Amino acid sequence: xxxxxxxxxxxxxxxxxxxxxxxxxxxxxxxxxxxxxxxxxxxxxxxxxxxxxxxxxxxxxxxxxxxxxxxxxxxxxxxxxxxxxxxxxxxxxxxxxxxxxxxxxxxxxxxxxxxxxxxxxxxxxxxxxxxxxxxxxxxxxxxxxxxxxxxxxxxxxxxxxxxxxxxxxxxxxxxxxxxxxxxxxxxxxxxxxxxxxxxxxxxxxxxxxxxxxxxxxxxxxxxxxxxxxxxxxxxxxxxxxxxxxxxxxxxxxxxxxxxxxxxxxxxxxxxxxxxxxxxxxxxxxxxxxxxxxxxxxxxxxxxxxxxxxxxxxxxxxxxxxxxxxxxxxxxxxxxxxxxxxxxxxxxxxxxxxxxxxxxxxxxxxxxxxxxxxxxxxxxx
Numbered sequence: 001x002x003x004x005x006x007x008x009x010x011x012x013x014x015x016x017x018x019x020x021x022x023x024x025x026x027x028x029x030x031x032x033x034x035x036x037x038x039x040x041x042x043x044x045x046x047x048x049x050x051x052x053x054x055x056x057x058x059x060x061x062x063x064x065x066x067x068x069x070x071x072x073x074x075x076x077x078x079x080x081x082x083x084x085x086x087x088x089x090x091x092x093x094x095x096x097x098x099x100x101x102x103x104x105x106x107x108x109x110x111x112x113x114x115x116x117x118x119x120x121x122x123x124x125x126x127x128x129x130x131x132x133x134x135x136x137x138x139x140x141x142x143x144x145x146x147x148x149x150x151x152x153x154x155x156x157x158x159x160x161x162x163x164x165x166x167x168x169x170x171x172x173x174x175x176x177x178x179x180x181x182x183x184x185x186x187x188x189x190x191x192x193x194x195x196x197x198x199x200x201x202x203x204x205x206x207x208x209x210x211x212x213x214x215x216x217x218x219x220x221x222x223x224x225x226x227x228x229x230x231x232x233x234x235x236x237x238x239x240x241x242x243x244x245x246x247x248x249x250x251x252x253x254x255x256x257x258x259x260x261x262x263x264x265x266x267x268x269x270x271x272x273x274x275x276x277x278x279x280x281x282x283x284x285x286x287x288x289x290x291x292x293x294x295x296x297x298x299x300x301x302x303x304x305x306x307x308x309x310x311x312x313x314x315x316x317x318x319x320x321x322x323x324x325x326x327x328x329x330x331x332x333x334x335x336x337x338x339x340x341x342x343x344x345x346x347x348x349x350x351x352x353x354x355x356x357x358x359x360x361x362x363x364x365x366x367x368x369x370x371x372x373x374x375x376x377x378x379x380x
Contacts, residue, residue, distance in 0.1 A: 004253055005225050008208055008232040010045065010103055011146025011175050013075045017253030018232025019044040019221070019246065020178070020210060021239065022150075023079040023107065026295070030070060031278035035271065036239065037073070039261070040246035045077055050107050053082030053091035067100055075102035079150070081110070082134065083120045089137035096143055104142055106134070108151040108165070111184040117354040122152040122184040125161040128168060129364050135172040146175035150212070150234070153196050155353055156185040159360060162196060166204040178210040178234045185353050188237070188346040198228040210234050216342055218245070218252035218260060237345035241299025243271065262336035265304050269327040272300050276323055287318050303340030306330060 008018030021028060021036055021044065033046040048066060055063040069076040078101040082088035088106075095101050108131070110121030125131050139147050149169055154160035162179055169177055179200050181192035192213025201209040208231035211224045221233045239245045244261040251259040263271070275296060280289025297314045306314075310326060317323045 021046040022236035035243040047077040079105040081107040085133040085137040092141035113354040125165040139173040150178040176208040181213040218248035265334040266332035303337035
């Protein structure tokens, strides 16, 4: 019999089962979090899209919408991205003083070149003193709110940072760490290094360590916990077009594999409609909601027998009626196809890492990070 992990403690919050929805730009908005939470029965932790600290401090209109939580979301979890300790501290204090969240996560995992070339994202932990300063300001400003962080192994195999970053996080009062078992150079290619997650857990036994990378099904989550000893899992690309994965994750961690959800295409179509509808209600415009939903279509339909022409039609819908009309033409009695399992979203690698000039010369010198590193980009 599989030994199931204990509940995950994030400060005063108990996350049971220890499952976290990873922040994904343009994906983990309020509508998608609602779907995932409904399938999980309200269990787990569902983190917002990444919020840039400068935009929050400047009260950017779009940003203020992104940090709005439904009253049913408990605990409210915001991920922040920043490169300047002072600005990060100000953003954290805005959240605390205006009671906008119950948990703050910090993003040090973004591998996108337009971020790393400015010293942000997954490039930043290489500068140990800058990382420490940001964490110190965030924890000080957060007061009683728990602060966690998400990071990668390092820039590449020659410049690994995760063990140093983990120790710095413990010393600065971070509550938990999530590690994506890839380097910046890997982007989303290759295989996630779960051994690194195990090493980090051994290195910082004082706080929970969560594993991230290559969790495509509930069995993967259990295997990660079993093989690495991590305290919980963070799921990103595996739930694209599969919000019901959170049903399976809860069932797996509660020892109920017989309750895994393998929806028919009819059930998938129903979820697609609800997702698009929720987006329209959240945006305040049905057409814009359906247009925003288009990027999810291929993920939902992966593995099902749907002709290329119909896929093209579904990818250009602009109303719920049009979406429903196209879906009604499909063979909705199709059972869940085994080919629907496995990798989703971005899977290609990118071995070129773009960094500021001289970035790797000194791992402690904080010079070289500019404000324009704070772009509206996420990932990890």
